[in-house]
Amino acid sequence: MHFRLHALPLAPFRPLFELDDAGLAALGARRMTVDAPHSAPCRVSLADAAPGERLILLNHRHLDAPSSPYRSEGPVFVREAAVEASPAAGEIPDMVARRLLSVRLYDADWMMLDADVVDGAGLADRLADWLATPSAAAAHIHTARRGCFLAAATRA
Template identity: 50%
Template structure:
């Protein structure tokens, strides 16, 4: 099954990226500086920041539908990041080098499948899950901190 990985759009973060520290604090956001590589994955570019690079750390609602699984979590965004558009069937390195929690949701946004897999083996898990007609899309999270990373759909 061919799949498509989807990065976040930069649009929801544009206003935040122009704010000072006090304004960001009021919106549950702040600046962080990458102190290692890899370690700070931008959810827009789907690339790890370089050591010394400054990133926005903000709360982002990645599942906003009215469901028991409604969810938000912290995400990193690089200033000036362009939205990644991976080729169908490809896994960006930022995902492939991490332990990934894969969560399958149906059309009513109920979780109907889940697994944890090394990113290097993720394509097989995505293919198996998306072969299930009850699964509408997958959410990919970095397993250890639990942070939302991207989503996957049928291509």
């Protein structure tokens, strides 16, 4: 079973880059400069921001199905220089592969079917197995330690 990871689209975040710090703060967002490698994973480019790079930290609702009790939102980083990622089928970007992950599997009604903590290096095999399940529709990938949403995965 092939799968594909999906980054967040850039378009909804683009207007934020035009706001000043006060405008961002009014939305509960912050402009930041990265100070350490691998500390700020961008959910649009699916790449870690480099030290010195600017990004926006904001709350984002990544599961917004009104009928699901699993609606969820949380903090995400978006690099000001982000280019929307489109990983090939079966590809796990380094940003994801290098982390300990919490992965949640959902059906078409956004009811959780399963969840597990997975080392990023083993994510491809786990996604392939899970998405081979006929009732599975999507998996959401989060950082295990902080619980932040990273990307979604569906059948390719």
